[in-house]
Amino acid sequence: xxxxxxxxxxxxxxxxxxxxxxxxxxxxxxxxxxxxxxxxxxxxxxxxxxxxxxxxxxxxxxxxxxxxxxxxxxxxxxxxxxxxxxxxxxxxxxxxxxxxxxxxxxxxxxxxxxxxxxxxxxxxxxxxxxxxxxxxxxxxxxxxxxxxxxxxxxxxxxxxxxxxxxxxxxxxxxxxxxxxxxxxxxxxxxxxxxxxxxxxxxxxxxxxxxxxxxxxxxxxxxxxxxxxxxxxxxxxxxxxxxxxxxxxxxxxxxxxxxxxxxxxxxxxxxxxxxxxxxxxxxxxxxxxxxxxxxxxxxxxxxxxxxxxxxxxxxxxxxxxxxxxxxxxxxxxxxxxxxxxxxxxxxxxxxxxxxxxxx
Numbered sequence: 001x002x003x004x005x006x007x008x009x010x011x012x013x014x015x016x017x018x019x020x021x022x023x024x025x026x027x028x029x030x031x032x033x034x035x036x037x038x039x040x041x042x043x044x045x046x047x048x049x050x051x052x053x054x055x056x057x058x059x060x061x062x063x064x065x066x067x068x069x070x071x072x073x074x075x076x077x078x079x080x081x082x083x084x085x086x087x088x089x090x091x092x093x094x095x096x097x098x099x100x101x102x103x104x105x106x107x108x109x110x111x112x113x114x115x116x117x118x119x120x121x122x123x124x125x126x127x128x129x130x131x132x133x134x135x136x137x138x139x140x141x142x143x144x145x146x147x148x149x150x151x152x153x154x155x156x157x158x159x160x161x162x163x164x165x166x167x168x169x170x171x172x173x174x175x176x177x178x179x180x181x182x183x184x185x186x187x188x189x190x191x192x193x194x195x196x197x198x199x200x201x202x203x204x205x206x207x208x209x210x211x212x213x214x215x216x217x218x219x220x221x222x223x224x225x226x227x228x229x230x231x232x233x234x235x236x237x238x239x240x241x242x243x244x245x246x247x248x249x250x251x252x253x254x255x256x257x258x259x260x261x262x263x264x265x266x267x268x269x270x271x272x273x274x275x276x277x278x279x280x281x282x283x284x285x286x287x288x289x290x291x292x293x294x295x296x297x298x299x300x301x302x303x304x305x306x307x308x309x310x311x312x313x314x315x316x317x318x319x320x321x322x323x324x325x326x327x328x329x330x331x332x333x334x335x336x337x338x339x340x341x342x343x344x345x346x347x348x349x350x351x352x353x354x355x356x357x358x
Contacts, residue, residue, distance in 0.1 A: 005328050006123060008346035009063040009321070010253035010302035011202070011224035012050065013139070015094035016068050017306050021048075026106060029054050029320050043267065047310030050321045052106050055132055058322030061123040062110070062346065064223055064253075064302070065098065065134040067091040067158070070165055071142035078167045080142075087143035095156060098136070110135050111157045113357040120350070135353070137200060137223065140165030140174070147191050154195050161192060162200035162223065164208060172212060173205040175235045180211040189216040198356060201225070201245065202302075206234065209241060213248065219356040220248045221349070224255040224302035226285045231263050239292060246298050249355070251348045253302020254285045258313045261285070267309075272316035279315045279323075283330045286344060296340035300348045301327065 017023045021042065023032050029051045039045040055063075069090035070080035081087040101107040108131040110116050119133040137160035144150050163185060164174030171185040181189070185208070192199060193216055201209055201222045213220065222245060228236040237245070237252070245252060258272055259265035261281040272278070289299040305314065305321050317326065328341050336344075343351075 005059055005325060005342065005345040006062070006120075006126075007058060007060040007324055008300060008349040009060050009305075009324070010221065010251070010300055010349055011137075011255065011304045011307070012063045012065055013068060013304070013307050014050070014063075014065045014134070015097050016066065016308075017048070017050065018097050019090075019094055021306075023048060023051075025051050025101075026104070027051060027053075042308075044306070044308065044310030044312060047312050048306050049310055049314060049318065050306045052132060053128070054320040054322045056126070056128055056130065058320070058325050059126060060132070060321055060324065061126065061130065062119065062133045062350075063135070064137045064160065065107075066137050066139045067094045067143075068139040068165070069094075069143045070140050071170065072167075076167060084142055084145035084170070088145055088149060091138070091143050098134070102131075105129075105131055107132050107134055109133075109157050110353075111159060113354060116350070116353055116357065135159050137161065137198075139200075140169060140203070141171045141188060142169050144171075144188070147187065150188070150191050150195070154197065158197070160198035160200050160221070160223070161188075162202050162204075163188060163212065164203050164205070166203070172208040174203045174208075175205070177205050178207060179205060180207045181215070185212065186215050192216065193218045196356070201250070203235070206241075210244075213244060219352065220245065220250045221352060222250060222252040222302075224253050224304040224307075226255055226260040227288045229288060230281070230285060231260050231265075233263075236260060242289060242292055246293050249352070251298055251300050251352045252289055253300050253349070254282055254289075255302055255304040256282055256314055256318065257304055257307065257309060258315070261315075265313075267313060271312065272314060277315050278317045279326050279330055282315065282327060283334065286327070286331065287334065290340075296336070296343050297348055297351075300344055300346070
């Protein structure tokens with residue numbers, strides 16, 4: 001561990017990397033990259049940034065880990081499964097991987113306040129063998145083909161849901177789509193409310209964002225979202241949306257994907273070096289939220305590292321997830337106090353969960 005800050009990363013697609021990228025996250029990062037040498041099926045081959053050893057090295061002892069499987073209707077050009085039942089089956093394969101990692105002692109699921117407190121006590125003395133705690137989240141709810149799937153998912157530990165991902169969805173409209181949540185979205189949110197689940201506002205279109213927050217009365221966070229003032233795109237939050245979330249007591253996890261940090265990113269043309277994308281830009285988003293709110297209580301880190309991109313689309317001064325600790329150093333250099341940095345690195349999301357799981 002590079003220094004004393006515990007990191008809570010509020011968005012990591014760990015099971016997607018394991019099941020679709022075929023990465024054994026128990027391996028050192030160098031071994032994962034070497035195993036992919038010469039592969040061209042995905043643009044981030046040989047460029048991954050996340051493994052369990054690198055998470056432990058960087059003090060990333062807690063994370064929100066996703067299940068993700070998109071259902072796409074005929075005519076939708078976005079990649080995905082052709083039925084919601086297929087998408088559900090994919091999420092269950094991902095769940096099986098998480099369970100296997102628990103049995104191997106690599107991970108431990110955090111489902112309630114007692115689990116959280118026990119894990120925090122365990123991580124008071126970090127080591128290379130401690131399990132990484134994870135809160136299970138569903139990114140895009142299309143795989144829930146009926147409300148019984150939601151109940152089953154809650155029973156196996158699902159605690160947060162982002163109703164939409166990219167494009168149009170069954171329960172809400174996502175990035176680059178328009179429109180509200182509709183009757184099915186309202187039904188989902190009411191069921192989530194009754195179960196005490198967390199609504200993830202990331203990826204919601206503006207209309208769906210506003211309607212969801214009107215219908216849903218439980219705890220809300222944004223696991224991986226940046227500020228539109230720096231990257232003017234509907235994927236990022238306007239200052240008004242940030243203010244709405246803060247009024248609801250939300251915490252926003254700032255992401256590291258280059259296209260969310262600079263305007264007009266083109267992955268075919270640009271590199272982090274050519275666009276000057278570095279961790280200072282991540283700190284800019286953190287600072288903007290702090291300046292808007294007048295405090296450090298509503299922002300954290302939701303890196304989205306290895307979310308279908310690698311070092312080719314990450315800040316150039318980050319080689320692995322362990323380098324998230326550099327954010328603390330940057331904030332300290334900007335005059336942030338130690339208690340503020342501690343909140344941003346993990347404390348805000350921990351406080352959020354303590355309140356949500358009273």
